[in-house]
Amino acid sequence: MAYTSAIPVLTAWERFTEDHPQGSLREFAGWLLHHLDPLRQTPPLPDSEPVLKSGQRLSEAFGDDDFLTSFFVGRLNRYAKSYAKPIMVEHGFASADEFLFLSLIAQMNMPTKKEVCIANATEFTTGVDILRRLLKHGLIQETPDERDGRAKRLSLTDKGLGIVHQVYEQLAHLQSSVLADLDEVERMHFLQTLKYLNNYHFQFYKP
Known part of the structure; x- marks a missing residue:
């Protein structure tokens, strides 16, 4: 095994602690990843962020980490949905959420409607509407709960299982990750x- 010097790591640690005297090893790891690849720090396209009337980009004008995180996570979610949208439309899904519900039911052990909504972090009324559409299209089925006659358990039909496998395969071949x-x-x-x-x-x- 070739010997690798630890000096570069120690040098980086000294740089990190100068700016962050109370920084932890976890924070140092994140700082290291960020500084090793400066291309990650700057969007490659000038219009990837809104330009404000001050002439600054959004991330330059706002110093609120929570606001910027919400903004960029929301954008990332929309990018992901746009990549998958043609596949969702092809299989008759009104939204990517319908497929998320279907795929989770496939992996869970015959969940109730409430359990599926909680797993998807979706309000119950909205989740029930999604489940109703999946039932209407014959992708899931309801089975009475043996211990609670008022509750029903959900599982995929053969049609639903087939579509889940098809969509997984298509998503795996998407050019945009x-x-x-x-x-x-x-x-x-x-x-x-x-x-x-x-x-x-x-x-x-x-x-």
């Missing part, structure tokens, strides 16, 4: 951050 050209380490770091935020906010979320 939501994670763009991030390498394996960057993807792992990004997904870990998303999972952390999901777990953190879920405890406060009231669908």
Whole structure:
């Protein structure tokens, strides 16, 4: 095994601690990823952000991290939906949410309507409308709960299962990836951050 010097890491740590004296190793890892690839810091197209009347881009004018995070996460969600939209239309889905509901039901153990709505972080009334459309198109079916006669369990029909597999295969061949050209380490770091935020906010979320 070739010997690799630790000096570059120590040098980077010294630079990091100068600006962030109380910084943790976790924060250092994020800082390191950000500074190793300066291309990640600047959008390649000048019109990728709104330009305000001051002449500044949105991220230059606003210093509120929460606002900018909401803005960019919302944009990323719309990009992802636009990539998948032709596939959704091809299979008769009114929105990507309908497929998300269908795919989760396929993976869950015969959930109730409430459980599916919670899993998708969707308000119950909105979720019931989505489930009603899936039932109407013969993609899911209801089974009475053996322990609670008032509740019904959901599962996929053969038609629904077939469509889920078809859509998975088509999504796997999309040329546009939501994670763009991030390498394996960057993807792992990004997904870990998303999972952390999901777990953190879920405890406060009231669908």
